[in-house]
Amino acid sequence: MKALVVKDLHKSFGNVRAVVGFTLEMEEGEFVTLLGPSGCGKTTVLRTVAGFEKADKGEIYIFGKLSNDIPPEKRDVGMVFQNYALFPNMTVAQNIAFSMMIRKEPQDKIKKRVGELLELVQLSGLENRYPHQLSGGQMQRVALARALAKNPKILLLDEPLSALDAKVRQQLRGEIRKLQMKLGITTLFVTHDQEEALTMSDRIVVMKDGVIQQIGSPRQIYDDPINPFVAHFVGTSSFLEGEMLDGKIFIWKDERFEVRKSKVKNGKALMVLRPTHLKMVKDEENVPDGSNVMKGRVSLVTFLGSVVRVHVMIKEEEILVEMPSEDFWGFKEGDEVIVYFSPDFPLVFPKEQNIQ
Amino acid sequence: MSLRRRERLTGWVFALPSLITLGAVIAVPLGFSLSVSFFAYTFINPSFSVFLGFENYMNAFSDPYFWNSLWVTLKFVVLVVSIEFTLGFIVALMLNRDIRFKGVYYTILTMPMVMSPVAVGLIWKMLLHPDLGVLNYFLGLIGIEPINWLGDPTMAFWSVLMVDVWQQISFMILLLLAGLVSLPKEPFEAATIDGASEFQKLFYITIPLMKPVILAAVVIRTIFAFRTYDLIYVLTRGGPGVSTDVLSYFIYRKTFMGLNLAEAAATSYVLLGVVLLLVVFMFKIITSERKVVG
Numbered sequence: 001m002k003a004l005v006v007k008d009l010h011k012s013f014g015n016v017r018a019v020v021g022f023t024l025e026m027e028e029g030e031f032v033t034l035l036g037p038s039g040c041g042k043t044t045v046l047r048t049v050a051g052f053e054k055a056d057k058g059e060i061y062i063f064g065k066l067s068n069d070i071p072p073e074k075r076d077v078g079m080v081f082q083n084y085a086l087f088p089n090m091t092v093a094q095n096i097a098f099s100m101m102i103r104k105e106p107q108d109k110i111k112k113r114v115g116e117l118l119e120l121v122q123l124s125g126l127e128n129r130y131p132h133q134l135s136g137g138q139m140q141r142v143a144l145a146r147a148l149a150k151n152p153k154i155l156l157l158d159e160p161l162s163a164l165d166a167k168v169r170q171q172l173r174g175e176i177r178k179l180q181m182k183l184g185i186t187t188l189f190v191t192h193d194q195e196e197a198l199t200m201s202d203r204i205v206v207m208k209d210g211v212i213q214q215i216g217s218p219r220q221i222y223d224d225p226i227n228p229f230v231a232h233f234v235g236t237s238s239f240l241e242g243e244m245l246d247g248k249i250f251i252w253k254d255e256r257f258e259v260r261k262s263k264v265k266n267g268k269a270l271m272v273l274r275p276t277h278l279k280m281v282k283d284e285e286n287v288p289d290g291s292n293v294m295k296g297r298v299s300l301v302t303f304l305g306s307v308v309r310v311h312v313m314i315k316e317e318e319i320l321v322e323m324p325s326e327d328f329w330g331f332k333e334g335d336e337v338i339v340y341f342s343p344d345f346p347l348v349f350p351k352e353q354n355i356q
Numbered sequence: 357m358s359l360r361r362r363e364r365l366t367g368w369v370f371a372l373p374s375l376i377t378l379g380a381v382i383a384v385p386l387g388f389s390l391s392v393s394f395f396a397y398t399f400i401n402p403s404f405s406v407f408l409g410f411e412n413y414m415n416a417f418s419d420p421y422f423w424n425s426l427w428v429t430l431k432f433v434v435l436v437v438s439i440e441f442t443l444g445f446i447v448a449l450m451l452n453r454d455i456r457f458k459g460v461y462y463t464i465l466t467m468p469m470v471m472s473p474v475a476v477g478l479i480w481k482m483l484l485h486p487d488l489g490v491l492n493y494f495l496g497l498i499g500i501e502p503i504n505w506l507g508d509p510t511m512a513f514w515s516v517l518m519v520d521v522w523q524q525i526s527f528m529i530l531l532l533l534a535g536l537v538s539l540p541k542e543p544f545e546a547a548t549i550d551g552a553s554e555f556q557k558l559f560y561i562t563i564p565l566m567k568p569v570i571l572a573a574v575v576i577r578t579i580f581a582f583r584t585y586d587l588i589y590v591l592t593r594g595g596p597g598v599s600t601d602v603l604s605y606f607i608y609r610k611t612f613m614g615l616n617l618a619e620a621a622a623t624s625y626v627l628l629g630v631v632l633l634l635v636v637f638m639f640k641i642i643t644s645e646r647k648v649v650g
Binding site: 050052071072073077078079081082083084085086087088089090098099102103143146147149150 | 540542543545546547548549550551552556560561564565567
């Protein structure tokens with residue numbers, strides 16, 4: 001049985017169409033991320049699954065049960081909010097125990113479960129602290145424990161990491177994913193951060209203006225974006241506007257590139273180049289046969305830690321090239337360079353598809 | 357001149373006008389009345405020639421009418437504030453949802469608040485008139501004997517109370533509503549998912565989160581309620597007998613009818629002391645609450 005099925009979901013707020021024809025099926029234990037810019041409808045989908053918003057049209061099935069008219073508390077979902085949403089007047093233990101206390105479960109059972117959950121989120125010993133005595137990361141762990149307390153079948157995470165510092169965010173990212181795999185809990189995660197989406201998910205749903213653009217594994221989304229928007233939103237890319245000839249040759253300014261993956265046969269087209277797909281050398285003799293070659297001048301070199309990103313001006317356009325730091329051997333601003341790429345890499349889309 | 361000193365000087369220059377004004381209208385009268393309360397200072401002999409020490413205070417404390425007024429005042433303040441808070445909170449909760457005609461309700465609510473208490477008093481005096489009042493007329497229609505709203509010693513207290521609640525409750529409602537509107541909505545959604553009922557949400561989330569606002573509203577209303585004077589003046593003049601003779605009206609009588617300025621000043625200071633004690637006590641609660649709420 002599918003853990004979650006959302007079928008042709010529509011939702012408008014006044015004149016704003018927040019979600020249009022959203023359809024998604026999730027397997028049990030799967031981690032799916034809704035990714036998109038703010039206002040793309042991802043949070044609305046999550047809130048509709050939680051039961052806080054009512055669908056205008058479409059169905060939501062949670063473990064086979066049609067849930068459109070089931071109130072949030074009876075949907076068997078747990079939710080973590082962006083701003084923690086802890087109860088400030090209650091201790092950590094009381095926060096986590098809230099749902100069990102509401103259901104009037106016996107004290108010793110509650111105590112035991114709170115202990116387990118605290119251990120799970122690595123907060124043992126902090127049960128008597130109040131939320132304001134915790135760091136952001138700790139608060140979000142408490143929120144996670146609280147959401148898990150009633151053993152929900154589906155965990156909903158609404159940008160849970162957005163309010164945290166970069167360091168804590170990265171750490172918690174890994175922890176949430178490990179925890180999710182350990183518990184095997186079906187998880188729907190909302191974020192606008194492509195890095196979070198790529199690192200945590202089994203599958204990613206990329207959304208724009210309420211419409212699903214692409215559903216796929218992180219690898220698929222990154223390597224094989226379905227349109228320029230996805231290519232632009234996930235990962236870094238350079239875009240070249242040109243013309244396709246016979247589905248094989250891309251003409252950009254006076255350059256001709258051979259390409260193998262084009263969605264256009266003839267006519268105006270947009271080529272997407274990932275910085276990692278491009279290589280850079282000083283002399284043409286080092287370029288492998290069959291590569292597409294461009295000449296340019298280095299305009300900026302930025303060191304990003306594990307990689308070095310080089311901005312190269314080619315025919316008045318800036319193209320990004322990335323290489324592992326250990327392979328970088330000292331290009332500097334002003335150097336004349338040769339940039340080349342294999343015909344297998346670039347994707348070519350029809351020009352009318354916008355990247356924004 | 358160092359930058360620090362110059363900054364400090366600029367600060368003083370900006371603060372000076374309001375400090376002078378505040379000094380003139382608050383500090384000077386306060387100091388003057390404090391000194392008056394220790395002397396035999398009357399309208400007939402307005403001088404600081406005879407020092408009485410605490411005699412004026414002793415006189416006030418030995419006056420049974422003073423104790424009556426203190427009791428009436430405390431009764432009035434406690435009842436008015438608790439009724440206004442309870443009703444006000446209920447109305448604020450009702451208004452804090454998606455309902456139609458919100459603007460209309462807000463307008464109606466603001467009206468009593470912007471009216472002068474003297475006008476309110478006069479209007480209610482007419483409405484409550486035993487023979488000509490519209491209230492008794494309607495009661496008559498359903499067969500209830502006319503009630504002497506302001507003439508009966510027991511009834512008068514409750515009538516004044518009711519009019520004050522009628523006028524001041526909007527302040528409470530608007531203040532509490534402003535607090536409710538600004539509450540974050542996520543804790544409520546988190547509680548909803550956890551299966552909390554509306555009542556549980558009210559007790560576990562709304563009230564704890566609202567505590568600072570509630571205390572501020574109650575403190576402000578308490579201070580205002582202690583000062584109630586104009587409504588009493590118009591409606592009952594402290595009567596019948598001394599059944600609505602709140603301290604502020606008692607002080608007025610001592611000053612302008614008894615012409616005993618010194619004893620009135622002493623009584624004023626007692627009132628100030630009572631109010632200050634209450635406010636300090638309430639602020640203690642607020643600040644200790646902040647520590648927990650963060």
